[in-house]
Each structure stands twice: as C-alpha cells, then as structure tokens.
Amino acid sequence: MTAPLDPRGGGVDLNIWLGRDAETDHDDPAFARLAGALVRVQEVVSGARPPPGLSTEAATTLGRVADQLEPYDVDEAAQVAGRQFRHFSRGQTLLPAVAVDTYDGQRVDGRVTFGRFYLGSNGAVHGGAISLLFDDLLGQVANGPDAPRARTAYLHVNFHRITPIGVELSCHAGIRTVEGRKVHIDGELCHGEEVVASAEGLFVRLEAHQL
Ligand SMILES: CCCCCCCCCC(=O)SCCNC(=O)CCNC(=O)[C@H](O)C(C)(C)COP(=O)(O)OP(=O)(O)OC[C@H]1O[C@@H](n2cnc3c(N)ncnc32)[C@H](O)[C@@H]1OP(=O)(O)O
Structure with a gap:
C-alpha cells in the first residue's frame, strides 16, 4: 500500500x-x-x-x-522511473529530490539538499545541476494539473553565490506572466536569506499536434 x-x-x-x-x-x-x-x-x-x-x-x-x-527493458510509455509521484525523487536518479512544501498551480516552494553526487568543485554545486533543478521546478509550475503541457523554450540561470553541497536550501518558482502559449516563470534558490541562484524561463504550451 x-x-x-x-x-x-x-x-x-x-x-x-x-x-x-x-x-x-x-x-x-x-x-x-x-x-x-x-x-x-x-x-x-x-x-x-x-x-x-x-x-x-x-x-x-x-x-x-x-x-x-x-x-x-521497456519503452517510455511503460517506464516507471520518473513516475513515482508519491516519492520525493519520483523514482529517478538524475534530479536532486525536492520536498515540496506548498504548491498552488501558480507557484511552488520547496526544499532541496544537493549531495556529493552534484559537486562541481571546491564545495560548490555543479552549475548544470542547478540548471537541472530549475528546469524541473519551473517545469512543474508550467505543467500544472489544469494546464496544457509545456516545454522549456529557454532557461536563463544566474549564479549569484557558491551553492553549498550538503546543506538544505529553499527553492521557489512562480509564474510571472502568461501571454497566449508563452508562460514566463521565475525561480530562486536560497541558502537561508541569501539568493544563491536565480532563473528565468520561457515555457511554451504545446499544440495538439506536438503532444
Ligand atoms: C513528470 C514531471 C515533469 C516535471 C516538469 C519537467 C519539465 C521539464 C521541461 C523540459 O525540460 S522540456 C525539454 C527541453 N525543451 C525542449 O526540448 C523544447 C524544444 N523546443 C521545442 O519543442 C519548440 O521550440 C517549442 C515547443 C518550445 C516552441 O516551438 P513552437 O513551434 O511550438 O512555437 P513557436 O515557434 O510557434 O513559438 C511560439 C511563441 O514562443 C516564442 N518562442 C519560442 N521559442 C522561443 C525562444 N527560444 N525564445 C524566445 N521566444 C521563443 C515565439 O517567438 C512565439 O512567440 P509569439 O507567439 O509571441 O510569436
């Protein structure tokens, strides 16, 4: 059960x-x-x-x-990796596990700890891993339960400070504007009060023939 x-x-x-x-x-x-x-x-x-x-x-x-x-081995439709939605990491091993605290379809707030697997060097999380987190977090807001599916058109990430390994961080994403099929979403990754990285993404809602 x-x-x-x-x-x-x-x-x-x-x-x-x-x-x-x-x-x-x-x-x-x-x-x-x-x-x-x-x-x-x-x-x-x-x-x-x-x-x-x-x-x-x-x-x-x-x-x-x-x-x-x-x-x-099975094809994508039968795959269970990434579809374990009752678990923090959804049963996949690429993303760091995010514990979601609040989600209202427009915004998500959660917590994440990057372990040694995500080390870039010198105690800092790899920039690609931070971008990965943002793509997923912003993507979860773009792909809310009542919204059509959307894909990332671009993701701009700013690295303001070293993001530490092994420390609980808070992460946030929220819709800024929706213009037709275009959904602009902002994200932040924070260590305490300090914003260590931020992101701005454009997600484009797919048309029926693109699903
Ligand atoms: C299971 C839980 C999952 C949790 C969420 C995970 C989320 C993960 C999200 C992803 O990582 S998706 C994978 C990475 N992204 C892709 O593979 C997308 C590849 N690109 C595409 O498929 C198409 O380029 C895309 C669907 C994004 C847009 O193509 P379309 O042909 O549908 O759109 P079109 O070119 O007609 O543009 C629509 C509008 O978006 C604008 N646009 C599109 N790409 C843009 C871009 N790169 N920069 C700026 N604007 C852009 C475009 O100018 C236009 O604006 P206007 O309506 O105002 O004219």
Missing part, C-alpha cells in the same frame, strides 16, 4: 502530475525503493576513495545488478 498524500505538502511531493490519468497506473513502491538505493550508491561512490580491490569487487557487484535488470 502506498502512503496517502499529505495535502499540505509536509515534505511530501505534492504529486501534481497524478491528476493526469495517464500517469496514475505507474505507482511501483518497490521500484521507487530500487531507485532510492541507486541514488544512495551514486552519492556514496561520489564521495568515496575505496582501496582498489574493493572498487573492483563493487564494480563486479554493480555489473551483476545491471545484468539482472537489463532483460526488463
């Missing part, structure tokens, strides 16, 4: 995409657990300096896991 969603957020992904019928039949708690285990491996491997013998052994173990899973 999957846990019921907390309508106030409460650190649980608000699950905005579950309103879309096509997505409701992909719940797979066991798979979400697998993806979570892989995220842990990514994190631990990124920060580890094991002795060569152990690295070799671990590589063999991971190869065995890949061999076990490979026969279960």
Whole structure:
C-alpha cells in the first residue's frame, strides 16, 4: 500500500502530475525503493576513495545488478522511473529530490539538499545541476494539473553565490506572466536569506499536434 498524500505538502511531493490519468497506473513502491538505493550508491561512490580491490569487487557487484535488470527493458510509455509521484525523487536518479512544501498551480516552494553526487568543485554545486533543478521546478509550475503541457523554450540561470553541497536550501518558482502559449516563470534558490541562484524561463504550451 502506498502512503496517502499529505495535502499540505509536509515534505511530501505534492504529486501534481497524478491528476493526469495517464500517469496514475505507474505507482511501483518497490521500484521507487530500487531507485532510492541507486541514488544512495551514486552519492556514496561520489564521495568515496575505496582501496582498489574493493572498487573492483563493487564494480563486479554493480555489473551483476545491471545484468539482472537489463532483460526488463521497456519503452517510455511503460517506464516507471520518473513516475513515482508519491516519492520525493519520483523514482529517478538524475534530479536532486525536492520536498515540496506548498504548491498552488501558480507557484511552488520547496526544499532541496544537493549531495556529493552534484559537486562541481571546491564545495560548490555543479552549475548544470542547478540548471537541472530549475528546469524541473519551473517545469512543474508550467505543467500544472489544469494546464496544457509545456516545454522549456529557454532557461536563463544566474549564479549569484557558491551553492553549498550538503546543506538544505529553499527553492521557489512562480509564474510571472502568461501571454497566449508563452508562460514566463521565475525561480530562486536560497541558502537561508541569501539568493544563491536565480532563473528565468520561457515555457511554451504545446499544440495538439506536438503532444
Ligand atoms: C513528470 C514531471 C515533469 C516535471 C516538469 C519537467 C519539465 C521539464 C521541461 C523540459 O525540460 S522540456 C525539454 C527541453 N525543451 C525542449 O526540448 C523544447 C524544444 N523546443 C521545442 O519543442 C519548440 O521550440 C517549442 C515547443 C518550445 C516552441 O516551438 P513552437 O513551434 O511550438 O512555437 P513557436 O515557434 O510557434 O513559438 C511560439 C511563441 O514562443 C516564442 N518562442 C519560442 N521559442 C522561443 C525562444 N527560444 N525564445 C524566445 N521566444 C521563443 C515565439 O517567438 C512565439 O512567440 P509569439 O507567439 O509571441 O510569436
């Protein structure tokens, strides 16, 4: 049984995409657990300096896991990775997990901690990982439950300060304007009161033939 969603957020992904019928039949708690285990491996491997013998052994173990899973390859429509909407990370291993606190269809506020996997260098989160977070966060606002699907036309990111690894940050995104199919969305990533990065994106709502 999957846990019921907390309508106030409460650190649980608000699950905005579950309103879309096509997505409701992909719940797979066991798979979400697998993806979570892989995220842990990514994190631990990124920060580890094991002795060569152990690295070799671990590589063999991971190869065995890949061999076990490979026969279960499916196409995108059947894929469950990225569709575990009851879990912070949606059962995917690319994005940092965002805990959504509030979402009203126009704006989202949440919290995120970038682990060692996202290190650029010198204690700073990789700029590409920050852009990834913004694309997803702004994208979740652009693709609200009642809105037509939209894709990122551009994403402009400003890096104001070093974004620290291993620290809880707050993240925010909100619609600034809607002009026809064009949705302009702003985002901020904050360490305490300080804005460490900000973003401005244009999302274009898709026409029927583009879905
Ligand atoms: C499951 C949970 C998911 C959570 C959310 C995840 C979100 C992730 C979002 C993404 O990452 S999507 C992947 C990255 N983006 C893409 O792959 C998009 C690739 N580009 C396209 O598909 C098309 O260029 C696009 C749909 C964005 C627009 O093409 P269209 O042919 O539909 O639009 P058109 O060219 O007619 O332009 C419509 C308006 O947008 C404007 N426009 C389009 N691209 C622009 C651009 N780059 N800069 C400025 N304006 C732009 C264009 O000028 C025009 O303005 P006006 O209506 O005022 O004339």
